[in-house]
Amino acid sequence: MVRFGLTVVRHGETRYNKDKILQGQGVDEPLSATGFRQADAAGLFLSNVKFTHVFSSDLLRTKQTAAAILGKNRFCKDLEIKYDARLRERKYGVAEGRPLADLKAMAKDAGEQCPSFTPPGGETLDEVRERARDFFQFLCQLVVELEQKGHDKPGAPGRSSGTSGEQFVFPWANHCSEAEPSSEGSGSSTLLDANILVVSHGAYMRNWIGYFVSDLHCTLPANLSKSQLSSVSPNTGVSHFIIKLENGSLLKPKITCVCLNQDSHLVDVGAECVASKVF
Incomplete structure (x- = not known):
C-alpha cells in the first residue's frame, strides 16, 4: 500500500480580498500586511510538520x-x-479586477447561481475540476514512483522518516474543531511515503474538494456540515487529507479528510486577521 499526507492551504489575504474584488488569474496582487501575518501564523501552526514536497500556484x-x-x-x-x-x-474572464457584486449581477442577469456561473472568458467549473483532477493524479503518480524506487533509503524523505517521532507532528488533534483525526491521520506513528504541502486558491480548492467528495467518495469528518463543505476556505485555511493507494493503484484512491478549512491558527493573530471567504 502507498500512503501519503496532503495538506492544502489557501493563500493569505490580499488587498483585493479585503475589498471583495475578484482576482482570478489576471490580477496578480501581493499579500497585504494582514496576509503576511496570516501566512506566518499558518507557518507556525505547521512548523513541526516535515513535508517532503511543496507545490504552489505560480x-x-x-x-x-x-x-x-x-x-x-x-x-x-x-x-x-x-x-x-x-x-x-x-x-x-471579464469579471477579473471587478467587485464580486458585479459577478453576482452577471449571474442574476443570466438566470444562474453565482458559483456555477461562467463569465465571458472565464473557466467553467468542469474545467477547473479537470485541472484539479490532473494535478491530483500527478501527485499520486509521483508518490507511487517514489515508493517503487525504494524512497526509504537513509537520509531520504519517505516511509522510514515516519518512524522519527518529531518529523511528523501533526497539529490537527489540538487545533482542529471540525474533526477528530483517526490514528491514520495523526501522530508520529503514521507511516507515510510522502507528506505534501500545496498552496492554492479559494475557488480552486473548493472545486478540488468537490472532486474528492463527488468523484472519489472522500471520507469526511462526521460533524462537517453541508455549508462548511461548500464554503470557500478562509485565507490561510488549512485542510489535511490522508490518501491510500492499494497496491499502488491510481484508479481507486481512498481519501480521508482529517481537517477542512480550519483557521484556528489565526486566533492569536488579532481580530483584523480573521480571514475573508471572498473568492
Whole structure:
C-alpha cells in the first residue's frame, strides 16, 4: 500500500480580498500586511510538520504564502517550492479586477447561481475540476514512483522518516474543531511515503474538494456540515487529507479528510486577521 499526507492551504489575504474584488488569474496582487501575518501564523501552526514536497500556484499571492510557511518550518526551510499553473485560481474572464457584486449581477442577469456561473472568458467549473483532477493524479503518480524506487533509503524523505517521532507532528488533534483525526491521520506513528504541502486558491480548492467528495467518495469528518463543505476556505485555511493507494493503484484512491478549512491558527493573530471567504 502507498500512503501519503496532503495538506492544502489557501493563500493569505490580499488587498483585493479585503475589498471583495475578484482576482482570478489576471490580477496578480501581493499579500497585504494582514496576509503576511496570516501566512506566518499558518507557518507556525505547521512548523513541526516535515513535508517532503511543496507545490504552489505560480501566482504571487500563493508564492509569498508558501515561502512564509516554509520559513517557519523546523525541518523544511530549504525545501524547493515547485510552482504549477494547474494550481491557479479559477479564471473569471471579464469579471477579473471587478467587485464580486458585479459577478453576482452577471449571474442574476443570466438566470444562474453565482458559483456555477461562467463569465465571458472565464473557466467553467468542469474545467477547473479537470485541472484539479490532473494535478491530483500527478501527485499520486509521483508518490507511487517514489515508493517503487525504494524512497526509504537513509537520509531520504519517505516511509522510514515516519518512524522519527518529531518529523511528523501533526497539529490537527489540538487545533482542529471540525474533526477528530483517526490514528491514520495523526501522530508520529503514521507511516507515510510522502507528506505534501500545496498552496492554492479559494475557488480552486473548493472545486478540488468537490472532486474528492463527488468523484472519489472522500471520507469526511462526521460533524462537517453541508455549508462548511461548500464554503470557500478562509485565507490561510488549512485542510489535511490522508490518501491510500492499494497496491499502488491510481484508479481507486481512498481519501480521508482529517481537517477542512480550519483557521484556528489565526486566533492569536488579532481580530483584523480573521480571514475573508471572498473568492
